[in-house]
């Protein structure tokens with residue numbers, strides 16, 4: 052069985068949801084996994100290491116409808132410094148909004164990158180409601196689908212998987228309002244303060 | 255705003271603002287959500303981006319000039335777009351049938367995007383889809399995309415500015 056390299060492309064990798072998703076992946080994966088945060092300084096090192104793995108799993112969030120710029124920068128380095136042997140590339144993308152479909156453009160960009168640089172695409176998991184899902188009763192949805200992702204990559208039976216909270220948009224809106232209100236409370240910020248229309252103190 | 259310097263002149267009395275993002279100091283967003291929860295409407299990174307996003311919010315027309323990479327904005331423009339999330343609230347609304355963030359004082363805008371480089375048809379198609387998605391998140395009331403080569407960028411920008419000044 053091959054070895055899987057997990058690369059976290061979140062700008063807040065050490066404290067990210069992507070890291071938690073990667074941990075769940077490793078827990079359920081029958082193949083050996085090794086995890087790395089992508090940092091500003093380790094691009095070249097990671098590119099070179101890739102040749103030791105049969106598979107790479109990129110775990111990252113959706114940012115402004117596409118790839119986070121720190122991850123885009125890594126792909127540009129990888130393009131210029133390809134490993135000697137190219138692994139199969141799988142993807143676990145999560146977005147904050149309810150609809151996992153909002154990840155589609157980012158997936159198309161990844162496919163374009165892989166095609167242009169001659170990587171085979173393996174499995175893809177598109178996760179919606181990814182900012183909050185792990186701390187809700189719907190954690191099982193994420194866990195179950197990440198397990199499916201892990202099994203598909205370990206068995207080389209690659210799949211496209213999609214998942215999100217089983218909520219209507221209206222209920223999601225209510226749940227997210229509570230989530231963000233609590234987030235603000237941690238900093239002593241009220242809901243009303245968070246709702247300011249002012250940008251840089253101007254209206 | 256442009257990801258490369260442009261040789262253009264903007265009339266003194268005009269309400270048009272020009273940002274050469276390549277000459278500004280703009281770090282990447284760290285995803286801390288401070289702009290939604292700690293200092294609402296203000297980014298915690300106090301660099302040049304804090305001068306740009308209030309302008310984006312106030313404008314009823316925007317022109318973005320960016321090189322394309324993998325069918326999306328290349329690094330410089332993408333960095334700025336990520337840093338513009340203080341113009342939104344954390345709270346969610348249903349907009350165009352999907353969940354999106356509530357906007358702060360953001361004027362709906364006509365967006366023109368000049369995407370340049372050596373662009374394949376597949377990349378054009380991805381980018382069209384991307385900008386259509388941006389429209390929901392960035393308050394574009396309408397949008398037009400112009401694909402061009404790097405050498406033609408300035409001509410295209412001047413054409414748009416003339417149209418605006420009429």
Ligand SMILES: Cc1cc2nc3c(=O)[nH]c(=O)nc-3n(C[C@H](O)[C@H](O)[C@H](O)COP(=O)(O)O)c2cc1C
Nearest residue numbers: 061067068069112113114115116146147148181182
């Ligand atoms: C600058 C920025 C832009 C974002 N853009 C989007 C977006 O366009 N669509 C979306 O659904 N979520 C968006 N999100 C939310 C993240 O995708 C979501 O919070 C995710 O869970 C973060 O994952 P991470 O902790 O692994 O970085 C954005 C977050 C930030 C900070």
